[in-house]
Amino acid sequence: MLMVKYYQMFRKNQKRAILLISVLFISVVVLIFVQASFALAPGALSRTQNDVERGAAERAAQSGLDWVRSRLSSDPTWCANQTTVQTYEAPGLRVSEGHGQVLGWLRDGENWSRFRLRFNYQDGGPVAGSGSDDMADPPTAWTDMPYLSCNNLQGASQRNLPLAGEGSQSVHSGPWPNTQLVVPPATLLLSIEGATGRTSSENPDQFYGTVHRRTVQALLKFGSNQPVTDSAISSSGNLDIDLFGGTLQLDSLGGQTARLRSKDGLSVGAVNSTHGELRAAGTMSTGALTNVTTGTDHGPDGFYKIPLSKVRTPAGGLTLPAGTYVVTATNTVMYYPMNYSDFVNASPPPTGTPVTLPSGMELNGPNPTAPKFRLTVSQDLAINAAGAVTDFALIPDGGAAQSTDYGGLPATPPSLSPVKEFANWLTTGPTDIAPSTAAKNAWLEVLNQLPYGSSISADNNYYNYWLSADHTDHVALPISSPYLAILTNTDTQPMLTAFLQAGVTRTAALIPFYPTYTGAVPESTEESPTVPTGPSKLKPSDLELNLQGSGSSGLTLGNNHGSITLGSQVQGHGAALVSSKDISLIGTSSEFTSTPGEALGLNLYAQGTINIDAFKLDADSGTFRNITMKGILYAWQGVNIFAGNSGSNSRFDLTGEMVAYGGDPTGPPVPGVAKTTIHANNSTIIFDPSYVANLLESGPFSFQILAWHEF
Numbered sequence: 001m002l003m004v005k006y007y008q009m010f011r012k013n014q015k016r017a018i019l020l021i022s023v024l025f026i027s028v029v030v031l032i033f034v035q036a037s038f039a040l041a042p043g044a045l046s047r048t049q050n051d052v053e054r055g056a057a058e059r060a061a062q063s064g065l066d067w068v069r070s071r072l073s074s075d076p077t078w079c080a081n082q083t084t085v086q087t088y089e090a091p092g093l094r095v096s097e098g099h100g101q102v103l104g105w106l107r108d109g110e111n112w113s114r115f116r117l118r119f120n121y122q123d124g125g126p127v128a129g130s131g132s133d134d135m136a137d138p139p140t141a142w143t144d145m146p147y148l149s150c151n152n153l154q155g156a157s158q159r160n161l162p163l164a165g166e167g168s169q170s171v172h173s174g175p176w177p178n179t180q181l182v183v184p185p186a187t188l189l190l191s192i193e194g195a196t197g198r199t200s201s202e203n204p205d206q207f208y209g210t211v212h213r214r215t216v217q218a219l220l221k222f223g224s225n226q227p228v229t230d231s232a233i234s235s236s237g238n239l240d241i242d243l244f245g246g247t248l249q250l251d252s253l254g255g256q257t258a259r260l261r262s263k264d265g266l267s268v269g270a271v272n273s274t275h276g277e278l279r280a281a282g283t284m285s286t287g288a289l290t291n292v293t294t295g296t297d298h299g300p301d302g303f304y305k306i307p308l309s310k311v312r313t314p315a316g317g318l319t320l321p322a323g324t325y326v327v328t329a330t331n332t333v334m335y336y337p338m339n340y341s342d343f344v345n346a347s348p349p350p351t352g353t354p355v356t357l358p359s360g361m362e363l364n365g366p367n368p369t370a371p372k373f374r375l376t377v378s379q380d381l382a383i384n385a386a387g388a389v390t391d392f393a394l395i396p397d398g399g400a401a402q403s404t405d406y407g408g409l410p411a412t413p414p415s416l417s418p419v420k421e422f423a424n425w426l427t428t429g430p431t432d433i434a435p436s437t438a439a440k441n442a443w444l445e446v447l448n449q450l451p452y453g454s455s456i457s458a459d460n461n462y463y464n465y466w467l468s469a470d471h472t473d474h475v476a477l478p479i480s481s482p483y484l485a486i487l488t489n490t491d492t493q494p495m496l497t498a499f500l501q502a503g504v505t506r507t508a509a510l511i512p513f514y515p516t517y518t519g520a521v522p523e524s525t526e527e528s529p530t531v532p533t534g535p536s537k538l539k540p541s542d543l544e545l546n547l548q549g550s551g552s553s554g555l556t557l558g559n560n561h562g563s564i565t566l567g568s569q570v571q572g573h574g575a576a577l578v579s580s581k582d583i584s585l586i587g588t589s590s591e592f593t594s595t596p597g598e599a600l601g602l603n604l605y606a607q608g609t610i611n612i613d614a615f616k617l618d619a620d621s622g623t624f625r626n627i628t629m630k631g632i633l634y635a636w637q638g639v640n641i642f643a644g645n646s647g648s649n650s651r652f653d654l655t656g657e658m659v660a661y662g663g664d665p666t667g668p669p670v671p672g673v674a675k676t677t678i679h680a681n682n683s684t685i686i687f688d689p690s691y692v693a694n695l696l697e698s699g700p701f702s703f704q705i706l707a708w709h710e711f
Contacts, residue, residue: 053196056108057214058710061194063106064115065218067095068190072153073701076222076694079119079151081135099138105204112204113196117149118142121162147191147215152183153222159183186574186690187706188220219707222690232258232654232687234303236662237638237675239280243269243287244646246682250276250292258687261297263662263671275687281671304657304689305665306634310696311605312576314558317380318360322389322561326352327373327568328397329538331365333357337386340393340565348444351453370592371544371569378548383559390562391581394545398537400567400586403615403624403642418520419507423496425519439513445506446498465498540587541616543568544594547575547602554603554694563608569593572602572631574694582608583635589614589625599655603631603695610635614643614650624650631691633658636665638674644681652680656691 071078085098092107100120106113121133122141146164163180183189194214197207232250233239239262241248250273252258259277260266266280270287278286279297286294324336324343334352336343343350357363361381365373375394383392447454447465454465464474499507511521545568547555554574557564563581569592570585577583583606590600604610614627624644628651633639639660643652660674692701 053212054214056111056113056196057194057212058216059108059194060104060106060113060115060196061192061214061216061710063113064102064104064117064192064194065190065216067102067104067115068117068192069220069703072151072188072703076153076701077151079149081119083136100133100135101138101142108196111196112199113194114204114207115192115194116142116145117190117192118145119149119151121148122164123162145193147193147217148180149191150183150189153186153188158185161189183219186221188703190216190218190220192216192218215711217707217709218705220703220705222701222703231261231303231657231659232685233658233676234261234669235639235660235676236263236303236669236671236673237660238262238265238267238282238672239676240266241268241678241680241683243683244644244679244681246270246644246680247272248682249273249684251684252687258685260685261303262676263297263669264675302668303659303661303665305661306605306632306659306692306696307664307666308607311578312556312558312695313560313578314380314382314556317382318358318377319382319384320358320392321386322383322392322559323386324391324393324395325355326395326397327363327375327538327543329366329372331363331373333363333375334397337389339389339391339562340395341391343393344399349453369594370541371594372542373538374544374546374594375568376546376548377555377557380555381557383557383561383564385561390559391565392559392562393565393567394543395565395567395586396538396540396543398539398542400540400565401615402586402613403645419499419504420496421519422507422511422517423499425517439510442506442509442513446510539616540567540569541589541592544571544592545569546571546594548573554601564606570600570602571595572600574601574603574631574691576603576605576695578605580607582606582611584611584613586611586613587616588612588627589616590628591625597628599628599630599653601630601694603656603691604633604635605695606635606637608635609637610639612641612643614652624648626651626653628653630655630688632656632689632695634695635660635674636663639676641678641680643683644679649681651682651684652678653684653686655686655688657687657689658685 071080079100080097080102081100082098085096087094087096089095093104094106095102095104097103101118102116104115106115119133120135120138122137123132125132125136148161148164150159150161152159159182160179161181161183163178181189192215194216195207195211197211198209199206200208232252239260241260247270248268250258250260250271252275257277258273258275259279260268262280262282264280265282265284266278267283267285268278268287270289271278271292272288272290273292276292278284278289278292278294280294281297284294321335321337322339324338324340326334326336328334333355335355336350336352338346338350360377360379362376362378363373364376367374373396447463454463455471457464464471466474508521511517545566547557547570554572554576556576556578558576558578560578560580562579563583564577564579565582565584565586566577566588567586568588570588571593583604588600590597593600610633612627614625616623616625624642627643633654633656637660639658641652644650658676660676662669662671662673
């Protein structure tokens with residue numbers, strides 16, 4: 001028993017010892033961890049504080065991005081470039097803008113943070129050829145922010161963005177020796193610095209001590225979710241796309257559905273599309289369809305509304321009186337105080353007045369490469385009514401041949417050989433013309449088509465009808481002679497020039513008055529254009545209107561009195577043509593410009609009809625040329641695109657949107673009012689409403705981020 005008792009006591013003491021040892025061991029381990037935690041605590045607290053401050057700096061940069069997007073939403077040209085600093089204040093927020101710099105202070109919890117960005121390169125102001133920011137240096141240069149921002153949303157070409165230095169290197173006289181980034185056209189590069197630190201008051205203006213910074217760089221473009229009905233083409237009347245056996249490719253950016261919408265009938269040739277839907281209220285006629293659905297369009301939803309009050313207007317800049325402006329091969333501009341329709345039908349032809357172009361417009365030529373002559377406009381241009389004259393037209397002295405002048409565009413125009421033969425015969429000086437008033441009137445019908453007028457000879461016996469601006473070539477019609485003999489120089493060309501300008505019908509009408517003429521007689525009744533098209537004169541392919549604008553924003557050419565007619569090539573650079581009546585582009589294509597193949601960046605807004613005729617009259621025939629556009633075509637009435645026929649092989653491509661609204665867009669569209677016609681051998685229509693920002697005076701506009709970088 002005693003042994004058992006001692007054994008039990010031993011076992012009990014043994015358990016207590018083991019428990020004590022375990023407690024001591026655990027205590028030692030806990031003590032080690034406690035000591036370690038005390039050793040690590042300062043670093044952990046420091047990292048936590050850094051994370052907090054980094055988060056505050058990032059939030060400040062994001063707030064700066066949100067601020068910029070809100071400012072650009074209403075004005076896509078914004079870059080804080082006003083010369084008077086403006087300050088915007090709200091509870092917990094104060095933002096100052098001016099001289100191309102933006103500084104914002106915002107409350108973040110109990111502390112204050114700051115965001116900054118600068119569009120001002122601090123390069124001494126606009127410097128030609130330097131890629132300048134077009135701004136004077138700010139009163140106070142930022143010497144500690146090398147990263148710049150660039151608003152190229154309305155730019156038609158890329159811009160080099162310099163990397164500014166710090167300290168004394170932050171100001172540069174330009175051009176900059178280095179490039180930080182290349183900003184693509186129609187994009188916005190933002191470099192926003194967010195910062196946080198210790199401030200001294202409730203109205204901070206600087207940090208004290210350590211400043212924590214975070215920089216965000218983002219590349220943005222106009223978003224595809226603009227407040228626009230997703231329709232590549234909208235037409236209240238019939239939508240007729242004749243492809244002459246070709247194909248229409250219908251697509252959109254961002255994977256949206258690119259619809260063709262008509263409140264009336266719809267007729268489209270072969271369609272091959274990845275993102276497309278055809279909708280019509282009336283009869284629908286289509287060719288082969290691939291990846292395209294069809295449907296009705298008679299619901300209550302209307303078309304995208306762009307009222308006139310939202311459209312850009314010329315801001316200051318230049319003014320010209322309404323009328324017809326003719327660019328000649330002698331590098332001059334002649335002004336005729338006449339609407340274009342009156343000018344081409346005038347008989348006898350009017351006499352023009354040389355124009356002295358105002359500062360901001362410059363005519364250059366002849367150039368060694370096409371186009372021969374270039375009229376550059378660098379400021380907004382407004383057209384003012386000149387009495388009863390309300391329209392504005394710009395054409396070359398050789399005229400602007402329209403496809404409608406050829407009565408349906410025959411694939412093979414009539415031969416001009418009989419006209420040439422008759423002109424050559426006349427230069428031999430026949431005098432056996434049957435004298436009559438009818439003969440004289442027939443000649444007047446021919447000669448009155450000439451653009452340079454007439455004068456009476458010194459002996460009062462002849463009318464001299466001039467064939468050139470310098471009055472060196474002419475045809476002469478006797479006044480008092482008993483015979484209506486034609487006296488010309490021995491060269492056939494001046495006479496042929498007159499006949500080409502007058503047209504085949506008027507030329508053929510002369511032949512019966514020459515009994516001894518036995519040559520071929522022109523049989524066609526087709527009329528050549530009534531505007532001169534002589535080979536010595538300029539054609540639309542020889543003339544370019546370069547709407548260059550200033551800075552990154554597009555230029556506005558506006559006529560709130562009448563129509564706009566351009567018989568030339570056009571370089572748009574995001575420009576807008578705005579007319580209270582019609583807009584007509586005659587002979588315009590993307591092949592003849594100073595940058596062949598580059599899309600025409602042009603937005604058109606007409607309270608009447610939009611007409612684009614890519615017809616080109618050659619020496620003996622006519623054809624169509626390709627035309628590629630990027631922009632918004634918006635008409636209250638119809639839209640007509642003539643870019644092909646059965647005898648041609650040309651294209652019409654549009655990236656943007658086309659609307660034939662059918663009435664004043666302040667109200668609903670009227671079905672059946674505005675017809676849309678497109679004639680092209682092949683066509684690609686890409687729905688991209690982002691170009692609407694180049695047309696509207698204000699937004700709201702949305703943006704999407706293309707690239708993002710933080711450091």
